[in-house]
Amino acid sequence: MIPGDVAAVALTPPGAGPRHGVLVTADQVLLGPLDDLVEGVRRVEAASSPRWVWWSADEAATPLVAAGVAPARAWDVAEAHRLLHGGWHVTPGLAWAAAHGLAAHDVAAPPTGDLFELVSDRAVADPASAVLPDGHLRGDHAEWLRDPGHLEAWARAAVETAHLQHDAAGRTSTRLVGTVHAESAAALLCVELLRDGLPLDRARTEELVADAAGPRPTTDAEEVAARRGRDALVLRHAPGREATDLRNPAQVKELLASVGVDVPNTRKWVLEPYRDVNPLVAALLDWRRDERIATTYGYRWLDAHVGADDRLRGRWTACDGAAGRMTAENGLHNLPAALRPGVAAHPGFALVRADLGQIEPRVLAVVSADASFAAATRADDLYAPVAQRLGVERPVAKVAVLAAMYGQRSGAAGEALKGLERAYPVAMAFLDRAYDAGRRGEPIRTWGGRLVPTGRFLAASPPGTDPQLDAARGRFARNAIIQGAAAELFKAWAATVRATTRDLGAQVVLCLHDELLLHAPLEHAEEVAARVDRALDDAARRWAQGAPVRFVSDTSVIARWSDAKD
DNA sequence: CGGTGAACGTA
DNA sequence: CGTACGTTCACCGA
Numbered sequence: 001m002i003p004g005d006v007a008a009v010a011l012t013p014p015g016a017g018p019r020h021g022v023l024v025t026a027d028q029v030l031l032g033p034l035d036d037l038v039e040g041v042r043r044v045e046a047a048s049s050p051r052w053v054w055w056s057a058d059e060a061a062t063p064l065v066a067a068g069v070a071p072a073r074a075w076d077v078a079e080a081h082r083l084l085h086g087g088w089h090v091t092p093g094l095a096w097a098a099a100h101g102l103a104a105h106d107v108a109a110p111p112t113g114d115l116f117e118l119v120s121d122r123a124v125a126d127p128a129s130a131v132l133p134d135g136h137l138r139g140d141h142a143e144w145l146r147d148p149g150h151l152e153a154w155a156r157a158a159v160e161t162a163h164l165q166h167d168a169a170g171r172t173s174t175r176l177v178g179t180v181h182a183e184s185a186a187a188l189l190c191v192e193l194l195r196d197g198l199p200l201d202r203a204r205t206e207e208l209v210a211d212a213a214g215p216r217p218t219t220d221a222e223e224v225a226a227r228r229g230r231d232a233l234v235l236r237h238a239p240g241r242e243a244t245d246l247r248n249p250a251q252v253k254e255l256l257a258s259v260g261v262d263v264p265n266t267r268k269w270v271l272e273p274y275r276d277v278n279p280l281v282a283a284l285l286d287w288r289r290d291e292r293i294a295t296t297y298g299y300r301w302l303d304a305h306v307g308a309d310d311r312l313r314g315r316w317t318a319c320d321g322a323a324g325r326m327t328a329e330n331g332l333h334n335l336p337a338a339l340r341p342g343v344a345a346h347p348g349f350a351l352v353r354a355d356l357g358q359i360e361p362r363v364l365a366v367v368s369a370d371a372s373f374a375a376a377t378r379a380d381d382l383y384a385p386v387a388q389r390l391g392v393e394r395p396v397a398k399v400a401v402l403a404a405m406y407g408q409r410s411g412a413a414g415e416a417l418k419g420l421e422r423a424y425p426v427a428m429a430f431l432d433r434a435y436d437a438g439r440r441g442e443p444i445r446t447w448g449g450r451l452v453p454t455g456r457f458l459a460a461s462p463p464g465t466d467p468q469l470d471a472a473r474g475r476f477a478r479n480a481i482i483q484g485a486a487a488e489l490f491k492a493w494a495a496t497v498r499a500t501t502r503d504l505g506a507q508v509v510l511c512l513h514d515e516l517l518l519h520a521p522l523e524h525a526e527e528v529a530a531r532v533d534r535a536l537d538d539a540a541r542r543w544a545q546g547a548p549v550r551f552v553s554d555t556s557v558i559a560r561w562s563d564a565k566d
Numbered sequence: 567c568g569g570t571g572a573a574c575g576t577a
Numbered sequence: 578c579g580t581a582c583g584t585t586c587a588c589c590g591a
Contacts, residue, residue: 245587247585247586247587248586248587248588249586249587250587250588291585292584292585295584295585295586296583296584296585297584301584314583320581320582321581321582322580322581322582323580323581325581325582327581327582327583328582328583329583329584330583330584331583331584332583333582333583334582334583334584399578402578402579403578403579405578405579406578406579406580407578407579475579475580476579476580476581478579478580479579479580479581480580480581482580483580483581513581
């Protein structure tokens with residue numbers, strides 16, 4: 001049975017002729033060619049805005065998004081599984097098994113093409129059923145779904161899984177159902193981010209690349225010559241060693257030794273103190289900076305990932321394999337600051353940039369329920385009241401708070417850290433508990449309910465056998481409860497922004513952990529910015545569930561990403 | 567050919 | 578001041 005506020009969508013796999021799809025609601029089943037399905041979803045969305053259930057947004061929503069349909073609410077079975085059970089790897093079979101309490105190791109594997117696998121008794125399964133006689137989902141669905149007649153059963157299996165996940169989520173944590181909703185919206189947003197891309201000023205971007213890599217080469221020979229030219233600027237400081245391969249760290253180390261710079265490795269922060277000692281070091285560091293742009297963010301990158309519409313595109317994922325932050329490919333998440341002036345609104349549009357201020361300590365105030373620390377979040381600058389309370393300068397208070405959340409290895413914070421323990425014992429005890437759970441190899445749950453396994457190095461060394469690895473697990477856990485909760489708030493905010501600015505023609509074009517970038521029509525940009533701030537208030541209130549913690553956003557309407565940077 | 571580590575960009 | 582990610586390069590071993 002399909003509940004009245006739920007609808008399901010499933011599609012035949014791409015790449016095997018014309019695609020078909022099915023739409024299943026409480027009172028109708030629409031089975032037909034993809035175009036008909038898209039129109040059906042558009043109609044149902046407009047009429048009742050149900051919660052769309054799919055095995056994953058990537059599979060099911062991509063054709064909808066391509067056609068401009070913007071579902072408001074979803075239950076993404078794959079993302080729900082990741083939240084409930086931890087880890088990143090998920091298939092329909094694994095999600096089905098976990099939801100039904102079946103053992104993961106019995107999940108039917110996809111066919112390998114091996115002649116001998118046909119001896120499995122699973123081959124006798126009802127050809128029309130998505131479920132095998134042993135209760136597991138069939139493993140050959142990629143092939144099986146080429147027959148559109150199988151789609152309805154596949155969609156109903158997704159709804160059954162979602163239903164069981166919903167029950168399990170409600171039992172596990174009071175906030176987990178809401179987290180699944182936000183996570184599902186984020187996964188849908190990821191599909192839209194890939195479709196829309198990040199708007200660039202191509203000419204300006206090419207200029208910035210040229211500053212580092214030289215003019216665009218037209219032949220392979222020119223490219224080689226440009227590379228030699230860059231190398232020569234370093235090697236001219238090392239007469240007799242011009243054959244050194246600057247891309248080989250061992251050779252670079254030897255080269256540096258030959259001019260009296262003796263270093264354990266050639267990393268930037270190791271070499272930086274020697275920048276003025278020898279011109280070779282300065283030349284090498286500058287070479288590294290330019291080489292990064294020339295190789296990773298050079299002309300090849302531009303040609304491969306920037307479309308004819310001057311949009312930089314890459315795939316996005318709603319959560320990483322650790323605490324659950326979003327990830328992006330093709331440089332969208334690690335674009336060098338030097339290239340940011342190239343990210344620019346297109347004619348008739350503006351960028352709306354919003355970044356959350358001091359999100360991690362504010363998140364700590366929520367998840368630890370420390371009333372004193374929460375009081376400090378009333379300030380625009382949270383470190384000011386903390387410094388006052390501790391009787392130290394602001395920079396000392398800041399280092400102490402960050403050390404408490406992440407570090408406590410090199411005890412620069414010292415006295416101030418002890419002050420934190422006295423002033424905010426609830427928050428500090430919360431961090432200590434996460435650290436201890438990690439040391440013991442126990443999984444933790446984030447505020448929103450995501451299960452985060454800490455046993456990543458468990459096979460190499462069980463808890464209690466290697467103090468260094470125990471400490472690494474502890475730091476990971478302590479970081480994950482903060483980073484993971486921050487990611488949850490961020491996604492709730494991003495999903496709210498997506499929903500509340502769409503009617504103004506705005507697009508979310510970049511999500512960067514604590515920063516949102518939107519592309520909006522010029523005439524609506526100020527209103528979009530206002531709605532972004534309102535969305536933060538609404539999302540934070542829902543996410544924090546009444547905790548008296550304030551979140552702040554620095555929001556501005558700009559032409560280029562590099563504008564109005566603080 | 568695939569896997570690994572160094573290096574470095576972002577938060 | 579720790580954690581995480583993606584990308585490129587050279588090297589290693591099959």
